[in-house]
Amino acid sequence: MKITLSGLAVFVALAGVLSFLFLAVAVGTDFWYIIDASRLERVNSSSAALSSHSGLWRTCRPRSKCFPLMNPFWYENINMTASHKQLLNMHGTFVILLPVSLILMIFGGMTGFISILARAYLLLLMTGWLFLFGGLVTLTGISVYIAYSAAAFKEALCLLGKNNLLEEVDIKFGWSLVLVWVSFIAEVLTGAAFLLAARVVGLKQRREQRI
Numbered sequence: 001m002k003i004t005l006s007g008l009a010v011f012v013a014l015a016g017v018l019s020f021l022f023l024a025v026a027v028g029t030d031f032w033y034i035i036d037a038s039r040l041e042r043v044n045s046s047s048a049a050l051s052s053h054s055g056l057w058r059t060c061r062p063r064s065k066c067f068p069l070m071n072p073f074w075y076e077n078i079n080m081t082a083s084h085k086q087l088l089n090m091h092g093t094f095v096i097l098l099p100v101s102l103i104l105m106i107f108g109g110m111t112g113f114i115s116i117l118a119r120a121y122l123l124l125l126m127t128g129w130l131f132l133f134g135g136l137v138t139l140t141g142i143s144v145y146i147a148y149s150a151a152a153f154k155e156a157l158c159l160l161g162k163n164n165l166l167e168e169v170d171i172k173f174g175w176s177l178v179l180v181w182v183s184f185i186a187e188v189l190t191g192a193a194f195l196l197a198a199r200v201v202g203l204k205q206r207r208e209q210r211i
Contacts, residue, residue, distance in 0.1 A: 019186035030055035031174035097141035131191030
């Protein structure tokens with residue numbers, strides 16, 4: 001099957017837009033981490049909502065308002081343990097990395113549009129590596145968030161002193177994190193397609209120089 005620049009242009013446009021939209025929606029939504037404590041609520045016959053779902057910026061409970069997570073960049077004057085500081089540092093890391101990936105995709109979209117119109121080999125190559133680097137940034141953000149969630153849960157168990165908490169509470173990652181994984185895959189495919197487009201343009205330019 002012959003690969004054409006026009007076909008690659010359509011692919012990178014669709015994949016790039018989907019990658020950006022999925023990551024933007026994920027960053028702005030609050031379903032990264034879901035705690036379902038409905039069984040514990042029934043056992044304790046409590047009217048207080050123990051279930052919650054969290055995003056990068058805030059935590060929400062049913063039938064109540066959402067409240068923001070602690071600002072990871074303004075805690076120097078607060079007395080806290082080393083584990084709490086580590087959690088805040090991890091929080092600050094992924095809330096920076098994921099928006100940075102969005103910014104990289106914006107720049108990649110602009111350079112990609114120009115490079116395809118101009119059929120510029122070096123610009124196509126640069127755009128491809130830019131998207132792949134953005135994918136690496138996204139993957140790093142995802143990894144830090146997963147590690148942060150595990151560390152936060154371990155810290156919560158230590159504070160509560162209830163190792164059997166998992167028997168009554170269902171904890172899972174939500175659809176916001178799924179969107180980030182889809183965005184990461186689309187971002188990598190976009191970068192690979194730009195590199196392939198650069199190869200197509202490069203081969204065509206070399207053929208024309210031989211004529």
